[in-house]
Amino acid sequence: MSKKVRTLLRVSSKQQLHEDDIPVQRAEARQYIEGRSGWVFDREYIEKAVSGYKNGVEDREVLQEILADAKEKQFDILLTYMSDRIGRQEEYSFYVAALNRLGIEVWTIKDGQLKTEEHIDKLLNYIRFWQNEGESKKTGMRVRDTQRELVKAGKFVGGRAPFGYRLVPSGMVSSHGRLLKKLEIVGEDANTVRRIFELAVHQGMGYVRIAGELNRQDIPAVSGGEWKAGTIRGILTNPVYMGYLAIGRRENHGTLTRLDRREWVYSEEQIQELVIVSAQLWERAQEIREARKEKIRTAGERTSQTCREGSRIPFCTGGKLALMGFVYCGHCGRRLENGSYYNRWVTKSGERKAAFTGRYICRGKCGGCSGYSRELLESVVFRAVEDYMMQIDFVDVSGDMRELRERKRKRAEKEWKAACRQLDRLRQDIATLEEKIPEAIRGTGYFSEEKLASMLKEKEQDLQEGKRKKEQAEREWKEAERQNRIEEKAADLPDWKEEFRNAGIPAKRMLLSSLICGIQVKEEEIRICFKVCQGSAIHGTDGFGVPESSLIEGGREVWLDRLVVRVDRGNATE
Numbered sequence: 001m002s003k004k005v006r007t008l009l010r011v012s013s014k015q016q017l018h019e020d021d022i023p024v025q026r027a028e029a030r031q032y033i034e035g036r037s038g039w040v041f042d043r044e045y046i047e048k049a050v051s052g053y054k055n056g057v058e059d060r061e062v063l064q065e066i067l068a069d070a071k072e073k074q075f076d077i078l079l080t081y082m083s084d085r086i087g088r089q090e091e092y093s094f095y096v097a098a099l100n101r102l103g104i105e106v107w108t109i110k111d112g113q114l115k116t117e118e119h120i121d122k123l124l125n126y127i128r129f130w131q132n133e134g135e136s137k138k139t140g141m142r143v144r145d146t147q148r149e150l151v152k153a154g155k156f157v158g159g160r161a162p163f164g165y166r167l168v169p170s171g172m173v174s175s176h177g178r179l180l181k182k183l184e185i186v187g188e189d190a191n192t193v194r195r196i197f198e199l200a201v202h203q204g205m206g207y208v209r210i211a212g213e214l215n216r217q218d219i220p221a222v223s224g225g226e227w228k229a230g231t232i233r234g235i236l237t238n239p240v241y242m243g244y245l246a247i248g249r250r251e252n253h254g255t256l257t258r259l260d261r262r263e264w265v266y267s268e269e270q271i272q273e274l275v276i277v278s279a280q281l282w283e284r285a286q287e288i289r290e291a292r293k294e295k296i297r298t299a300g301e302r303t304s305q306t307c308r309e310g311s312r313i314p315f316c317t318g319g320k321l322a323l324m325g326f327v328y329c330g331h332c333g334r335r336l337e338n339g340s341y342y343n344r345w346v347t348k349s350g351e352r353k354a355a356f357t358g359r360y361i362c363r364g365k366c367g368g369c370s371g372y373s374r375e376l377l378e379s380v381v382f383r384a385v386e387d388y389m390m391q392i393d394f395v396d397v398s399g400d401m402r403e404l405r406e407r408k409r410k411r412a413e414k415e416w417k418a419a420c421r422q423l424d425r426l427r428q429d430i431a432t433l434e435e436k437i438p439e440a441i442r443g444t445g446y447f448s449e450e451k452l453a454s455m456l457k458e459k460e461q462d463l464q465e466g467k468r469k470k471e472q473a474e475r476e477w478k479e480a481e482r483q484n485r486i487e488e489k490a491a492d493l494p495d496w497k498e499e500f501r502n503a504g505i506p507a508k509r510m511l512l513s514s515l516i517c518g519i520q521v522k523e524e525e526i527r528i529c530f531k532v533c534q535g536s537a538i539h540g541t542d543g544f545g546v547p548e549s550s551l552i553e554g555g556r557e558v559w560l561d562r563l564v565v566r567v568d569r570g571n572a573t574e
Contacts, residue, residue, distance in 0.1 A: 002040045003076040003105075005033050008066070010047040010085045022046060025081045032079065032109050042075050053088040053133065057095050063087075067095075070102045082110045084132040092132075093125040127437060134434065151247040154267040156182050162240055163222045163231075164193040164276055183240070183274055190276045192219055196235055197277045201284050202503075204510045206292070207232040236289065239266065242282040243275035261286060262479045263471075284514070321358055322378055322508045323519060330522035331368035336360040339371055360521070369523045380526055381519060385512075388530070409480035416477045419470035426463045433459065 007029040009022040018024075026044065033039045045062050057063055063086075066078065078099060085108075086092050096106050097116040106114040111128070115121040147157045161167045161183055170182040192214070199205045199213060207229035214227045221227045239246045245267040250256045270279070320340065327336045339361030344354045358374025433456050503511060520527040 002038050004042040004074070005039045005077040005079055006042050006066075006069075006075045007033075007044040008047075008062070008078060008080040008085060009044060010050060010052065010062075010080075012049065012051045012053075014049045016049075020048065022048070025085070028081055028109055029079055039077065051088075052084060052086065052092075056089065057087070057091060063095065067098065067102075070099055070104045073103070075104070077105045077107060079107045079109070082108050083114060083128050084135065087129060088132040088135070090126055090130050090133065093122070093129045096125055097122065124438070131434065131437075147247055148265050151245045151265055152268050154245060154269060154271050156245065157247065162238055163235060164189045164241065165274070185274065185276065193235060193241055193276050195219075196232060197241070197281055197285055200236055201281055201288065202510055203506045204288070204513075205506075207236075236285050237261070239264070239282065240274060241276045242279045243270040243272060244279075245271065245274075263475050264478070265474075266478065288510075288513075320356065320505060321360065321374060322505050322512070323360065323381060324509070326509075326512060326516055327360055327377070327519040327521055329362040329364060329366060329368060330520040330525070330527065332362065332364035332366035333520075334362055334364040334366075336362055336372070336521065340374070369521075372521055377521065377526070381528065384526070384528060385515065388528075409477065412473060412477035412480045416470065416473035419466060419473045423463070423466045423470055426459060426466055430456065430459045430463065 007026070009025045009029070011022055011025075016022075029044075030041065033041050045066055047060070047062050050060060050062075052060075069075065070078075080086055083092075086096065086106075096114050099106055100116045108114065114125055114128075116125060150157050156170075164186060165183040166186050167181040168184045170180045172180040196210055196214070199210045205213065210232045211227040211229050214221070219227070222231055235241070239261075246264045248259065248263065248265045249261075250258055319338065321338055324338060325335070328334065329336060337360070339359040341357055341359070342354045343357065344352070346352055359371045360374065360377060361371045362368065515530060517529040519529070
């Protein structure tokens with residue numbers, strides 16, 4: 001009596017398909033059926049790009065269809081290439097048992113019949129699918145490791161082209177015979193990317209405002225439609241625009257979690273043909289974004305009177321007062337607020353007019369001046385800043401510092417490689433122990449089941465600890481490399497001579513944020529705290545405390561990292 005045979009063909013990804021088909025598995029199955037007496041091919045079930053590891057039985061429509069057909073006795077045998085084509089989780093052993101209970105024989109070309117009649121059969125099936133899951137995990141680790149190495153070497157590992165680029169043939173062929181592609185800059189879109197970075201860095205705009213500005217100018221968006229804040233965020237945080245590919249930007253623990261950019265895996269060398277914006281501009285965009293994120297996180301906390309680098313990033317660059325957020329009362333330390341107002345009147349001809357009066361005010365009861373004129377305060381600060389910048393002599397970081405950073409990078413790289421070797425040894429040990437499981441079950445092995453389970457558990461714990469050490473070493477190594485790649489912050493300062501004078505209020509506030517920690521105002525003096533020292537490279541300062549040494553030049557007192565401008569009391573206030 002002949003038996004109706006149905007085949008199950010499955011691949012996990014589109015890359016494994018050959019012209020949208022699975023011809024190799026089909027040919028193997030047909031040949032296997034022809035070699036079995038009484039077997040007659042009936043039909044095939046096919047799953048294209050469906051993971052047997054990430055999806056459970058209930059999630060796979062084809063398996064549910066097979067189960068429904070089995071209940072109606074439409075066939076006698078289910079044939080597949082290997083057990084891992086059915087699935088890569090332990091629960092698939094119960095699926096095989098369910099088919100067997102319905103009278104369906106389950107066969108694989110490589111492993112023979114999967115029986116569940118005896119207790120030992122059920123146990124072996126469970127172990128078989130458990131091993132399939134382990135192999136899937138190992139494959140995933142190998143794929144991720146391979147992708148990391150490719151990215152480090154500057155190779156595009158697939159996916160859609162980011163906005164500003166298109167995919168073109170690379171001239172290379174993969175092991176599957178597919179023509180590999182690479183990224184190429186699209187000129188018009190690249191200009192839009194530059195515009196986005198300029199609005200973020202030089203105008204201080206956030207994601208929503210940038211999207212609104214691009215939509216207002218009718219600049220074509222990604223895949224048509226309108227610009228969205230999420231799209232802007234994706235562009236501003238993608239290092240490909242400064243010529244560095246990156247991988248490992250997210251982790252999946254049920255939900256996707258964004259990782260800190262210092263934990264990403266970057267290409268080791270800058271890819272010049274992919275550069276749309278400078279590394280300094282991209283880095284500045286990240287500093288602004290992270291400073292604002294930190295400001296949101298700490299919202300509600302009492303404002304510190306100390307001045308930390310990064311805390312002066314303007315949260316909003318709107319308004320007409322360029323020094324908002326930077327200027328403090330020299331008596332009580334409170335941040336000055338906007339006390340501006342409009343004088344409105346109607347002319348004899350009936351025309352309505354308004355005059356803006358800009359003021360910075362202190363709401364503290366410190367006995368000092370309660371208000372300062374915008375015109376006077378800003379003009380004094382702007383002149384002092386420009387004059388001070390004329391005296392700055394930027395110097396390169398010393399060779400000793402470069403050598404120290406390079407030693408740190410090499411040490412971190414060495415520790416990472418040692419952690420990788422240890423992980424490889426642990427994985428080999430675990431694989432060896434897993435191969436002994438069938439022998440232990442049959443009682444023919446050197447180790448008992450209990451001893452084998454204990455050893456496996458110990459190795460798995462060592463493996464998790466090894467992974468943690470490797471990840472920590474890799475983060476330290478990548479951070480050291482990033483510090484070596486990014487040029488010194490002095491190169492990030494704008495050309496003040498013309499740019500500052502011609503800039504609008506938003507741009508002035510962003511430029512000031514790269515220079516100034518804060519400004520203290522009293523009736524008789526304005527004290528400006530800089531992030532830059534005369535005759536040195538940029539450095540930060542963590543407070544308004546004045547150094548002991550100072551220099552008097554032309555009636556002006558210049559401290560090592562601050563400038564004190566003496567102002568006539570009558571002209572300092574209104």
